[in-house]
Amino acid sequence: MNRRELLKAVLAIPFLPGVMTGALGSPWAAGSKFHARVRPGQAGWPSPAQWDELNQAVGGRLLKPQLPFTASKAACDEALKHIKNPFYIGDQPGLTQTSGWADAWLSQPSAYAVAAESAADVAAAVRFASKHRLRLVVKGGGHSYQGTSDAPDSLLIWTRHMNAIHLHDAFVGQGCEGTRAPQPAVSLQSGAMWIDAYDAVTTRAGRYVQGGGCCTVGVAGLIQSGGFGSFSKRFGMASAGLIEAEIVTAEGEVRIANACTNPDLFWGIKGGGGGSLGVVTRVTLRTHALPEFFGAVFGDIKAASDAAYRALIAKAISFYQSDLFNPHWGEQMRFHGDNVLHIAMVFQGLSQQQAQAIWQPFLDWVHASNDYSFVKPMQILAVPAQHFWDAAYFRQHVPGVMIPDDRDGAPRQHVLWAGDQGEVGWFIHSFKSAWLPASLLRKDGQAQLVDAIFACTRQWDVEFHFNKGLAGAPSEAIAAARDIATNPQVLDAFALAIMAGNGAPAYPGMPGADPDLPKARDEAAAVGRAMDALLKVAPNAGAYLSESDYFQRDWQQAFWGTNYPRLAAVKRKYDPEGLFFVHHGVGSERWSADGFTRLV
Template sequence: MNRRELLKAALAIPFLPGGMTGAIGSAWAAGSRLSSRVRPGQAGWPSLAQWDELNHAVGGRLLKLESPFSASKAACDEALKHLKNPFFIGDQPALTQTSGWADAWLSRCSTYAVAADSVADVAAVVHFAARHRLRLVIKGGGHSYQGTSNAPDSLLIWTRHMKAITLHDAFVGQGCEGWQAPQAAVSVQSGAIWIDVYDAVTRQNGRYVQGGGCTTVGVAGLIQSGGFGSFSKAFGTAASGLIEAEVVTADGEVRIANACTNPELFWGIKGGGGGSLGVVTRLTLRTHGLPEFAGAVFGEIKAVSDAAYRTLIAKAISFYQSELFNPHWGEQLRFRGDNVLQVSMLFQGLNQQQAQAIWQPFVDWVRANNDYSFVKPVQVLALPAQHMWDAEYFRQHVPGAMIPDDRDGAPRNHVLWSDDQGQVGWFIHGFKSAWLPASLLHADRQAQLVDAIFACTRQWDVEFHFNKGLAGAPPEAIAAALDTAIHPQVVDAFALAIIAGNGAPAYPGMPGANPDLPNARKASAAIGRAMEALLKVAPNAAAYVSESDYFQRDWQQAFWGANYPRLAAVKRKYDPDGLFFVHHGVGSEGWSADGFTRRP
């Protein structure tokens, strides 16, 4: 901690419950059990003088929040202008990337926020929230589908401005000197988004770091949820690449967590879900040698009949099992209800000729059969992997594949994949996920899988995200994933099936926002029936915490399985009073749905 941060930490001391600065298990943990939190206007809500003290402690970065849609006309017009720009939305502490979920939650802003720019700022806010029994929310990228990065009547720790990135040639975790080999790594503050990390690690330095597929996702949230990117089948989960983290725990202490120091906290952060165990302020991630080439395969194929479509599904599954079920391939096949197979696959470690040769027999089979037509031709594209997230390269060679931040003065590298723009501001109708075991690809089970996929598509489209299942990955990636808190089913799954539906942005107060709830409920019911059809061949499938049903039953088992008791023990050790709360997060079963009242 530098001199400036020490001074700010000293200013925060008055906010400590009883002035305690020691470790867990001291007077802080021995105090009265937190039974409820306070809202504005209730007894115990901080006075204006107390808010001013907090503002002083954090260097004037306390913000009184108001949605731009209910602020001035100019603010509202600006928000409407950039409604589909995730970089703009990420820069608004009052907004989240998802505008809400039918019958679940809406994107309503916190009462106050601190635009933290250091770990000392974060510690000051944690002390203040604990002392005054406030509902605390943490937001970096703000991508949570579950609404965990917003809550009305709360105090928000907004880490957006904490985005420093530092590369290391030979990193060793604190306390691990002497037995942990130095590793190439990158340290990233928790407010960074993946496009900036990829730009620093890959474009500028020719290395690879396992992050997320969507470029505007926050680094800290992805790591804590487990984290998958397009090439996870080769490099594993993002969480398993974590070497060390800096975390502010519920007692306001700044802790280092790695395999040698606070190892249980370190394990819990790796896939235990964001916002439950502490505030992550910095992460150090392993980097890898970069493949020479990466690329993509896109196309759409339509069948003339249901029978022909079932045959097409069977061919696609057989082709995947024999040719694509390996570390080179990731991303998606989408089986649509209009009898269309949509191909959106990415690859690494192959050149264009090699990838083309792999796909050619499948393409030839389609062309030779009059039951099929190409809605969009199957195209294979490859590029030097160092340009995979190179905005200027894509502007020159593949215009339209990436969409820039359209604001004046925006960084030139701030781009997102065009396919991801549909998620910006979306209002979710329903969302379900399930890990599908690799045993379904065995020859004697493929027919059952094909029948289940076809039955599923009679209700709703289904996407198979192959990079979000680690079956077929190298042994070292499997072993590393098993040393994280994510559900163990991930290592036996060949894909994560996702079935979802959404409507247009519907932020509260937004002009024209009028979500069609009857239609949303109808869609949600159909999504449920589709998943039921698919799960007939995988009845015990687990779900991925970051991409799952808000109303998930038995969520502890579904998200973490046998790892949940261990996670609960980490929670009890580092947050015994339950300061940190998120929907379906570790320990949340002890609180009301809004996180304000402890259940008996």
């Protein structure tokens, strides 16, 4: 579906049978309760007595978030000490994992926050926001590059303390008794992080749950975005593993959503984007038998000339297509502008010896030429899969690969991959992504792809995340992903291409924070030119909504493709007044950029 066809479909939605008057009320454009949200100091902003009523309703868990840099000298010093510790940042209701985006947004605390500990707390906050016409924000992990987990002058529902985890031997969704077979599963509250999930499911229970690659990402946010992990080429997208969700919808009702109960809402949660349809408070995900081994391949290869680099790119693409384009392999190759190929791949279901045998012909080819040198030697390592997120195992056997939460009393399983620390607190200059179709890997298409990659690197580095496209995955993983809201392009994509530029943390009020905006704009322009060069071979490529351009044009088409009209209908049914708003979220085109004014 092209842009014009998509627009026609979206405009037709209000006239579809059953949509003009949804089950939960009138559509956005007619009979709406309000046309603008209120800010502090404006008429209608809740009085202190009304805020106190909310505080009582949530058991005294109403907070006034602050930036620690402006709270006190002690708080500021503590924040600066831990500014690259994502666990510390996640524990601050006034901070987000990204400090901002040049010419787009800055991390700013909400006016008030409910530190929710139950679905009842969330429901009370939702009803309060609806009654008083407040801008509502939801934050679990707080990893949103787009700034969707914070907003000034808003009420924040903060789910950090909702982190309970329960494993099931035989789970059946509510209302599905007798129609669905029981299956092994894990239920996680929405404030849990993926390191918590992997510790419970893999390290302790010896099974696998498809989640995110970054350990500190929130469970619920990833599921709602679609969700990729290092091993998605084998186990599929995280949202496709959702069996059931508990969600608080716009009228403050706690609902169950699964294939049998509220199935339309269930479908929308799976890839429709966080913060648009309601507040997810619990997810239940299927678990899988664990392979014997997980492993990784690392190394940097430098070419002596542009011609040699182009040949190296061609060899890497050909080798990927012939030997790595299958469910065993995931993660990245990064093509640098200084003629360096960075390899950071992972594998599952292979031994270290098997992985070495697969890579040996490629390494022999590199060694055979004087045009190439190893800036970082190639390493091929495998570990028992049950230890892949085992902090104690890595401390003993591979120190430095994982970085712990360095605060006194921190849970010992709270670690992150060292390679992910660069994103902690970063200030984004530019970020773009594009799904690349598997047709580019055909023998008659590889030359064009190689030319596009080389042209791209003359402007900016590009990463190919092979695990973030489902081409090459097992048929069952692809079939499950057909029933989620993410752009169907993901089914035929062999990789997600990512380009990004960023600077040091630049939170408002942070001492020494001085983002170089002219540099940021220059980098953004270079990233744009690089993506344009790559998209010459994939001109209609969609983008992954969680890793995309804040200024993405035609975002409805890019993120959801032909699924957007159906998503918009779900939004109208369960949130007819548009209570839930996030940047480039479903239905956000009906609001001003800050989410405070309804567009007529």
